[in-house]
Amino acid sequence: MRRARTGAVVIICVVALLGSWGCKKKGPSPLDGDLAGERGGLDEGGLAGRGSMARVQRGELPEEDGILKDVRFSYDSAELDEEAQRIASQNAAWLRANPTAKVEIEGHCDERGTIEYNLGLGSRRAKAAKDYLVTAGVDSSRISTISYGKELPLCHEQNESCYARNRRVHFVVLGQ
């Protein structure tokens, strides 16, 4: 019965946690010092408050489009079709014209399918967009990728127009 007593401890701790739950928001999750290293040339400190998760942590919706337009995908696909390439090409032109800007590419999915596979699919979508930008002349050190899978949808309706908006990569521009 040792474990059951540990359970009682858990309850106490959770009650303690719940006690602090109602306190004022502490703002976006800290991107503190030990994260200051480089990943794909990006200082994540600069991302604080800019990415989709930070927006949701503030109670906002994820951003749809931005300085750069979102690129959309077909169901269970990470390929850029003609329209997607047209938008990605415009985004590449903007990045070439703004050489100090960096970008984090977020991969997102619609709600259909399992959570973990969709995280993998979101990674592939972000990579496909990154590869397109690099081929179009954007230095890869200016680009990082992250997948949010189906965790941060723009909308929640179960219809194709909502699914289509959620199957996207979103470009978070930093330090232009």
Added chain:
Amino acid sequence: MRWVAVSLACLGAVRSAPAVVSGDIYGPGSTQIPLASVPLKGSGDADAPALGARFASILAKDLELSGYFKALDPRSFPERPDTMGLTADTTDFTAWNATGAQDVVKGAITVNGGRVQLEARMFDVPSQVEVSAVGRRFEGSAADVPRMAHRMADTILEYLTGERGPFDSQILFTSRRGGPLKDVYVFDFDGDPPRRLTNERAIVVAPRWHPSGDEFLFVSYRRHLPQLYRQALGSRTARSVVSGRVAILNGAWSPDGSKLLVARDVGGNTDIYLLDSAGKPLRRLTDHWGIDVSPTWAPDGRHFAFCSSRSGSPQIYVMDIDGGGLRRVSFHGSYNTSPAWAPKGDRIAYTTRQNGFQIVVAGADGTGGRLVTRDGVNEDPSWAPDGRYLVFSARRGGRRVLVMTDREGRMQRELTTGQGDDTSPAWSPRRDY
């Protein structure tokens, strides 16, 4: 344990009803045995009767969840806890027979200064005998009473089916109860609301148990990147598993706890890596442009299954732990994900896209697959420690709830009530005594 000594040998002869029947002839959800779980006779501290009633109600709920029993309404019981006898001689089988009960569980609880001594016995009404193999005696604290009830339920199922029941266990899952962001929660079968274990305020996915049942793994975006964390069940702080800024989408401890399989994201390409328990890389196991995620260990620790899109659509594959022997084990449809290897090693459950999303249970080589759900959205199966039941996440009326089924899909029971958006269940290993 004094009454366990009573004549085990005569059982087979006396008990005419189901006796020990192996799973599939007499399964959960077919005929349900009417059972009376009587509040225990209490003595000692003032809370003894309430604890005795709690034991009986948890036991009844477990046995109903199992699919093998129908618990009778206590208002119909002909015997009362304070006056009833606890032997076959003093049990009014005629009165119990009139209620329709086939089995009656009763017993006594003594509470002294929070210390509990508890006995529970089962009686077979048609044959008017005590089923001595099922009698149990427990000692512990008042807080242990729910676990005593779960162990009694597990014992009764073992007597009935030859396989111990799954109820002395817990289920981890993620939920959006606190708003749009997730945390890890734990469900037990005590009838209390699930408890929140983490305080991430971020995206949280893929909770998985340590084989000891003392600790769990999960992936959190708390530091922007998805990273792997571990947390003790009794702790409120999570520790990073892999040092450095490594993106990991999901991970799983080996059956002996000495290694980890993880799906690592390197610049948008996911592959499976083997790490030691300290998070240091031992081996890269897959090297493919496709998506490779959701590793699940075979219980022998020598193989694993995972989901890969290398054929062009997500399918289930098995690989040896040295990186050889790759073989595909899902053969139908264009979307098969989230494999879970059964604790006995004989089966793999996974999610398939068909009439929505359904749960498949197949042999570990992929043959003999059958759907255990029929329609709607059902995802992310996880096996109970007995290998007989599974839990999965299902969309029911716009909410996600956890649903329990058996490996043949004969019954379904909703475990959570739709208070939150409950996803990614992970059923614990058996708890220690």
